[in-house]
Amino acid sequence: ASEGDANILQNPAWTTSLGQPVAARPYGMPSQYESQLLRRESPGLARVGGASVSFAPLQGLFGIITPSGLHFERHHQGWHDIDPSKHRLMVNGSDDSLLKKAKVYTLDELMRLPSASRIHFIECGANTGLEWGNVAVPTVQYTHGMLSCSEFTGVPLKYLLDDCGVDYKKARYVLAEGADGSSMTRTIPMEMVESGEVMVAYGQNGEMLRPENGYPLRLVVPGVQGVSWVKWLRRIEVGDQPYATKDEAVHYIDLLPNGLHRQYSSVQEAKSVITTPSGGQTLLDHGFYNVSGLAWSGRGKIKQVDVSFDGGINWQTARLEGPIQNKALTRFNINWVWDGKPAILQSRAMDETGYVQPTYGQLRKVRGTKSIYHNNAIQSWKIIESGEVSNVQVL
Ligand code: MTE
Secondary structure: OOOOOHHHHOOOHHHOOOOOOOOOOOOOOOOHHHOOOOOEEOOOOOOOHHHOEEEOOHHHOOOOOOOHHHOOEEOOOOOOOOOHHHOEEEEEEOOHHHEOOOEEEEHHHHHOOOOEEEEEEEEOOOOOHHHOOOOOOOOHHHHHOOEEEEEEEEEEHHHHHHHOOEOOOOOOEEEEEEOOOOOOEEEEEHHHHHOOOOEEEEEEOOEEOOHHHOOOOEEEOOOEOHHHOOOOEEEEEEEOOOOOOHHHHOOOOEEOOOOOEEOOOOEOOOEEEEEEOOOOOEOOOOEEEEEEEEEEOOOOOEEEEEEEOEOOOOOEEOEEOOOOOOOOOEEEEEEEEEOOOOEEEEEEEEEOOOOEOOOHHHHHHHHOOOOOOOOOOOOEEEEOOOOEEEEEOOO
């Protein structure tokens, strides 16, 4: 055939030959043609890979679940593949009057206890942290990729505290400690634990946690910045006051314009981002596009997402793909016909408390430009006539 699509007119090899046998790959892998969809490290971000971060490729993901192999990673002292038969979780009190009996659990013991499975997002407090002053990175992978969402399975922490006979009148805080060398310890207010949402998780997306994400045990603290989701969890201590550990007194705090630091801003406020089209991509031609993105809030469910195609002058309400879950990513989609002229695409999330995601102008008025953490400003993607998409900031 001299004309027409050879891919239709000729029989490809795979229609005339035998395929691979079952279990050729006992653990399934993505197609070889998807080999560019990877988590990536931003060169120069940290001098030591073991104290760095790799970003999830949000531009290539669908729906709300992050495949476990593409979940972002943030380690302060590298990751370990811990032998579960040697891992222990200890629950104790800062003083003995706070609970009846300190206990040590093996993984097998924990897995016998009543379990729950829930879908939640995890976002590092430093996500979008490079963009406080101006545009710094080109793609959504680097602007927003310290974000992932999984179905976590585990034991509600409240169950373990009840099992140890914690006195909730006195014990108002929990300290979570990891088994890695980073001395990662975080204070969690007891109200969060009492709500039943905080979990000691061993499962992620239907299988055991991946080593990079805390195998065999991690804390899940829905809505709260990632640093509190202590990986390789080995100890929970109940106490009667916040612990002010190094990772909460010096790091993960907000520098305000007046030079003061704000501590314990742990809940991730409502935020959203368009993932397709996004920075670094090129539109094929003018015409129809499905514009798609993610929205989330640490305070509950996403109520509405509006999208602008003209840099925030006019807004249209996007379709939210249900079921909309508590403290989970929510996928939004909206139809768009590109007329081939320059455009600026933005999304703005509103959560069930009525909180609306701020513009850069609004956020900087309160927070200045020199912070690292908790940047939830509206993201803008500029499209020029050639179809190229780039990262810009609109006040
Ligand atoms: N827990 C331990 N033990 N050590 C760590 O370095 N990093 C924290 C948190 N828990 C960390 C940890 C930070 S800063 C984040 S953002 C999340 O884990 C990242 O989780 P992930 O690597 O599963 O994406």
